[in-house]
Amino acid sequence: MSANGAVRRSECAMSPEKAVFLFSPGRSTEGAHAPSDGAATKRGPNFSQTADAPCPARSAIIPSMASLRETLARTRTSIFSRVQTLLGQADITNDTWDELEALLLQADVGAATSTKLLERLRERTRAEAILKADALRTALKEELVRLLEPAGAAAPLDYRATRMLEVMLIIGVNGAGKTTSIAKLSRLYTDKGRKVLLAAGDTFRAAAIDQLQIWGERAGIDVIAGKMNSDPGAVVFNAIQAAFARKSDLLIIDTAGRLHTKHNLMKELEKIRNVLQRNVHGAPHQTLLVVDAANGQNAIAQAKGFAAAVGVTGAVLTKLDGTPKGGVAFAIVSELGIPIHYIGTGEKIDDLERFDAHTFVDGLF
Amino acid sequence: MFEGLSDRLQSIFDRLGKRGFLTEKDVDEALREVRMALLEADVNFKVVKDFLVRVRERAIGAEVHKSLSPGQAVIKIVHEELLSTLGEGGHLDLGGAPPHVIMLVGLQGSGKTSTAAKLALRLRGAGRRPLLVAADTYRPAAIAQLEQLGKQLSIPVYSEGDKVSPPDICAHALAKAVSGAHDVVILDTAGRLQIDDAMMREVEEVKRRTKPQEVLLVADSMTGQEAVNIADAFNKRMQLTGLILTKIDGDARGGAAISMRAVTGVPIKFLAAGEKPDAFEQFHPDRLASRILGMGDVLTLIEKAQAQFDEVEAAKTAEKMLSARFDLEDFLGQMRQLRKMGPLGDLLGMIPGMKDALKGVAPEATERQFKRLEAMICSMTRQERHHPDLLNASRKRRVAAGSGTTVQELNQMLKQFRDAQEMMKKLSNNPRMRMMGGLMRGKR
Numbered sequence: 001m002s003a004n005g006a007v008r009r010s011e012c013a014m015s016p017e018k019a020v021f022l023f024s025p026g027r028s029t030e031g032a033h034a035p036s037d038g039a040a041t042k043r044g045p046n047f048s049q050t051a052d053a054p055c056p057a058r059s060a061i062i063p064s065m066a067s068l069r070e071t072l073a074r075t076r077t078s079i080f081s082r083v084q085t086l087l088g089q090a091d092i093t094n095d096t097w098d099e100l101e102a103l104l105l106q107a108d109v110g111a112a113t114s115t116k117l118l119e120r121l122r123e124r125t126r127a128e129a130i131l132k133a134d135a136l137r138t139a140l141k142e143e144l145v146r147l148l149e150p151a152g153a154a155a156p157l158d159y160r161a162t163r164m165l166e167v168m169l170i171i172g173v174n175g176a177g178k179t180t181s182i183a184k185l186s187r188l189y190t191d192k193g194r195k196v197l198l199a200a201g202d203t204f205r206a207a208a209i210d211q212l213q214i215w216g217e218r219a220g221i222d223v224i225a226g227k228m229n230s231d232p233g234a235v236v237f238n239a240i241q242a243a244f245a246r247k248s249d250l251l252i253i254d255t256a257g258r259l260h261t262k263h264n265l266m267k268e269l270e271k272i273r274n275v276l277q278r279n280v281h282g283a284p285h286q287t288l289l290v291v292d293a294a295n296g297q298n299a300i301a302q303a304k305g306f307a308a309a310v311g312v313t314g315a316v317l318t319k320l321d322g323t324p325k326g327g328v329a330f331a332i333v334s335e336l337g338i339p340i341h342y343i344g345t346g347e348k349i350d351d352l353e354r355f356d357a358h359t360f361v362d363g364l365f
Numbered sequence: 366m367f368e369g370l371s372d373r374l375q376s377i378f379d380r381l382g383k384r385g386f387l388t389e390k391d392v393d394e395a396l397r398e399v400r401m402a403l404l405e406a407d408v409n410f411k412v413v414k415d416f417l418v419r420v421r422e423r424a425i426g427a428e429v430h431k432s433l434s435p436g437q438a439v440i441k442i443v444h445e446e447l448l449s450t451l452g453e454g455g456h457l458d459l460g461g462a463p464p465h466v467i468m469l470v471g472l473q474g475s476g477k478t479s480t481a482a483k484l485a486l487r488l489r490g491a492g493r494r495p496l497l498v499a500a501d502t503y504r505p506a507a508i509a510q511l512e513q514l515g516k517q518l519s520i521p522v523y524s525e526g527d528k529v530s531p532p533d534i535c536a537h538a539l540a541k542a543v544s545g546a547h548d549v550v551i552l553d554t555a556g557r558l559q560i561d562d563a564m565m566r567e568v569e570e571v572k573r574r575t576k577p578q579e580v581l582l583v584a585d586s587m588t589g590q591e592a593v594n595i596a597d598a599f600n601k602r603m604q605l606t607g608l609i610l611t612k613i614d615g616d617a618r619g620g621a622a623i624s625m626r627a628v629t630g631v632p633i634k635f636l637a638a639g640e641k642p643d644a645f646e647q648f649h650p651d652r653l654a655s656r657i658l659g660m661g662d663v664l665t666l667i668e669k670a671q672a673q674f675d676e677v678e679a680a681k682t683a684e685k686m687l688s689a690r691f692d693l694e695d696f697l698g699q700m701r702q703l704r705k706m707g708p709l710g711d712l713l714g715m716i717p718g719m720k721d722a723l724k725g726v727a728p729e730a731t732e733r734q735f736k737r738l739e740a741m742i743c744s745m746t747r748q749e750r751h752h753p754d755l756l757n758a759s760r761k762r763r764v765a766a767g768s769g770t771t772v773q774e775l776n777q778m779l780k781q782f783r784d785a786q787e788m789m790k791k792l793s794n795n796p797r798m799r800m801m802g803g804l805m806r807g808k809r
Contacts (some may be wrong), residue, residue: 102410108589111404174612174640175474175585204640206517207510214505228513259615292474296407296589298617319473321558328589347473347503 092125092133100140107327110297113334117143141361147330148357153339154313156354157250157286159192165243167251167276167283171269171310172290173302174257177318179208181290181344182254183215184352185316189250190221197248199239200225201232201272202256212254219349222246232256232268233275240279253284260305273310286313288341291328293320299328303336312336317355318344329360387438392424395439399658406620406657409593412627420446440658447654450623454648455607455632457488458578463548464496464539466575469609470568470599471583473556476611478507480583480637481553482514483645484609488549489520496547498538499524500531500571501555511553518642521545531555532570539575552577559598569602579606581634586613588621596625607634610648614638618657691786693750697742700735740768741778753779 097118104114117140124130124139157166168185172178179202186196198216200223202208209225216223224242226235236253243251255272258265276283289312291299306312317329320343329340340355396417403413424442459465467484469477478501485495497515499522501507508524515522523538535552542550554571557564572580580603582596599605608629610622613636622633633648742750744767749755756764756779758772765772 105404105410106590108407108591111401173587173615175476177474205510206513207506210506210509211504218505259612261614261616292585292587294472294589294591294595295585295587296592296617296621297405298407298587298615299589301616302587319558 092131092136096133096136097122104327108296108331109327110300110331113147113327113331116334117147117330144330144361145357147334148340148360150333150337150339153337154286155339156314156341157189159189159194161193161195162249164282165240165249165251165280166285167240167253167280169253169255169273169276169284169287169310170290170316171255171287171306171312172257173259173292174205176257176290176292176295177316177344178202178257178290179211179215179254180347181288181316181318181342181352182212182252183219183349184344185342186216186221186252187219187349188352189252190219194250195246195248196221196250196252197239197243197246198223199236199251199253201235201239201254203228203230203232203235204256208254208256215349222248233271236272236275237279240276251280260302260309266305266309269306269310286341287311288313289315289338291315291317291332293317293326293328293343295328297328297331300331300335303332303338307336307338312338314339314341316340316342316344316352320344321346321351326360387424387427389425392421392439396421396424399439399443402658403620403623406618407587407589407592407624408620408657409590409624409627412593412624415627416446416450416623444654444658447623447657448650451626451650451653452632454650455634457634458606459493459549461578464542464550465548465579466539466550466552466577467579467581468552468554468568468572468575468577468603469581469583470554470603471556472558472585472595473504475556475583475585476637477501477556477583478510478514478553479640480609480611480635480645481511481551482518482520483637483642484635485515485520485549485551486518486642487645488551489518493549494547495520495549495551496538496542496545497522498535498550498552500534500538500552502527502529502531502534503555507553507555514642521547531567532574535571536574550575559595565598565602572603580604581607581609582625582629582631583609583611584621584625586610586619586621586636587615587617590624592621592624593628597628600629600631605629605631607632609633609635609637611637614644619653620657622653623657693742693745693753693782694747696782696785697739697750700738737768737770737774738778741765741770741775744768753782 100121101114101118104117105111109117120143121136121139124143125136128135128139130136130139157168170178170182170185182198186198190196198212198221200209200212202212203226206228209228213223213225222242224235224239226232226238232255239251239253242248253272253276255269256265258269260266273284273287287310289303289306291302295302303312303315315329315332315338317326317340320326332338333340340360343353343355343360345351345353399420400413400417403416404410408416420439420443423446424439427438427442457467469481469484471477481497485497488495497511497520499508499511501511508527512522512524514520523534523541525534525537529537531554538550538552541547552571552575554568555564557568559565582599582603582605584592584595588595596605596608608622608625608631610619610633613619626633633650633653636646636648636653638644638646741764744764745756749760749764756775761772761775765775768775
């Protein structure tokens with residue numbers, strides 16, 4: 001992301017009309033406080049002042065393909081374009097395979113998944129008599145897409161309003177980006193016509209409740225919160241009652257960050273799930289695991305741990321704007337059958353996109 | 366998915382049989398396993414490559430010590446090389462005239478705010494007067510978070526809300542530290558991506574204006590291959606003086622530490638290992654090296670045992686064990702000693718090879734058993750504890766009722782105790798064990 005210019009990519013993501021009332025958690029060109037170094041770019045915690053700033057680069061409606069390509073631009077240039085260069089070469093040699101492995105490893109695809117992937121490719125080169133690196137590239141793309149499409153995986157929740165209350169439980173390790181993702185999700189679903197209510201289930205971390213409430217205010221979405229250090233199960237129960245009373249059709253539940261190895265904290269999560277199951281038909285309709293894309297192979301252990309405790313229906317891959325990785329996605333999907341539902345691509349409330357395997361893989365090449 | 370490296374290597378070398386020295390073929394085969402282990406531990410691909418070149422050079426032709434198997438010999442070399450890559454744990458440089466400024470930088474969600482509070486608590490424990498500075502004006506409620514942590518720990522927090530620019534806040538905080546006689550100032554900056562130029566310029570500005578003695582990169586131990594780029598970029602722009610690795614209490618192997626250390630050359634200074642404010646440790650390269658290789662954390666276990674084990678108590682038990690006067694009270698004492706060292710699951714997990722053995726065992730099951738056992742013994746009279754044979758049906762009913770257990774459970778426990786007693790008797794007839802008992806007694 002080029003940050004030198006006065007206008008940042010993230011600001012351009014919204015139309016000027018929209019920007020007037022839209023909160024900008026990202027940088028604004030004229031922040032409330034003047035940057036001391038004289039730089040024109042600044043991130044401001046208050047409402048965006050960028051309404052009048054020209055946004056030449058972006059239009060109001062962003063084709064998701066284009067923005068995803070942009071998001072993955074760094075990945076593309078730093079790693080996968082090298083795959084491309086590499087595979088552009090004429091014949092497949094041993095070096096081709098070695099370098100291919102290196103590139104996959106560096107994208108955090110992981111040793112186990114890379115090995116599997118390469119074995120599969122080797123089989124195909126034999127079976128289909130692939131001799132040229134070009135053909136190998138097509139085969140690799142296909143294999144990558146295949147890895148990202150587990151059979152029978154749950155689809156993300158529908159955007160259309162429902163008559164029954166649906167519940168989305170958001171879980172993950174500390175610092176993965178749960179609260180920010182919730183803000184983005186609530187924005188996304190509100191924009192598409194659903195009546196969203198948030199539950200501040202992180203009663204443990206200092207100021208976590210405030211954080212969600214601030215996001216809620218900015219997005220104009222109600223937040224049900226309890227006291228700090230109170231039982232998150234009780235907060236969730238209250239939120240359910242409130243959701244019924246206010247006729248909300250989507251309740252999104254924030255939870256405290258917890259490492260998947262902490263037994264008692266995983267038990268707490270089970271309790272939250274049980275409260276949901278008892279009080280809302282079919283809840284939680286979605287249990288989304290938030291994973292930091294910069295995480296390495298431990299993300300697999302995280303997914304395993306959370307899946308074992310409360311079940312995981314999908315994942316949100318966050319912080320994909322900065323890291324030229326994302327290979328962790330292949331491992332999570334292929335090893336655990338947990339589909340990626342959304343990707344977080346920035347600090348702004350609109351920086352969330354539906355995940356699509358073809359677009360994702362295409363974007364990488 | 367991944368067993369201990371030592372086990373995997375062992376199986377290779379079992380096939381090869383014993384030789385006096387390591388051949389090229391032995392080494393290469395072993396290093397393939399080492400490579401997998403390091404990659405699964407998230408050590409950067411290039412760092413692994415360089416590392417293996419060094420190990421290979423040292424290992425080929427190396428003489429295998431009599432007491433070691435070839436596999437162990439390779440592990441030893443790998444371990445030593447890892448140690449030298451990780452380097453010594455560094456200490457904070459707080460020399461010169463106060464106030465000393467410590468600046469924390471890092472990506473979003475790496476744990477800077479929690480780390481700031483933990484560091485402040487540690488420094489106060491060392492007799493300093495820290496001032497925390499809330500310089501994250503971007504993330505919603507980040508300032509409130511630091512303020513709440515400060516309140517919990519009774520450590521003052523300087524903040525000016527989110528409308529003032531971070532460099533200004535930090536500069537003002539410095540003046541405040543002087544007037545308030547604070548000798549250490551800890552700057553909690555906002556999370557930023559290393560490629561975000563505007564944000565990187567902002568921290569450079571903070572650095573220019575506050576002249577910190579320590580610029581510490583706070584990094585998530587779960588970070589993957591990107592760790593090299595993060596550390597490199599921050600180091601180039603900020604001239605880091607150290608690294609802090611967070612969330613090390615999970616099961617990440619922490620290979621990112623090697624990557625970051627290799628690319629920056631700055632020492633790892635602390636590990637943040639838990640949600641509690643005091644979960645903050647000095648860095649020990651040997652422990653992390655073992656962890657990265659999946660060899661357990663024997664040293665931590667030993668240290669824990671040393672710190673927690675009451676030696677007088679231990680000696681008493683040892684004596685009793687040997688004289689076979691081991692009664693229920695000793696049994697309980699022994700169990701309590703064990704529990705003091707932490708949850709049993711954690712404890713056993715630190716022993717090499719045990720992690721796999723424990724995979725299926727729920728940690729809470731052993732804990733619960735401990736508690737029940739304690740309740741049962743505590744519900745007995747002193748006489749009953751010394752002479753369990755006194756326990757007839759009526760007494761058993763009383764004990765079971767008193768401890769909230771059942772007679773069956775009590776019988777089960779008594780059987781366990783008798784087995785233990787029997788084992789003690791056998792051991793006490795063993796001259797080797799007598800010697801150990803003597804050592805334990807002589808240790809004080």
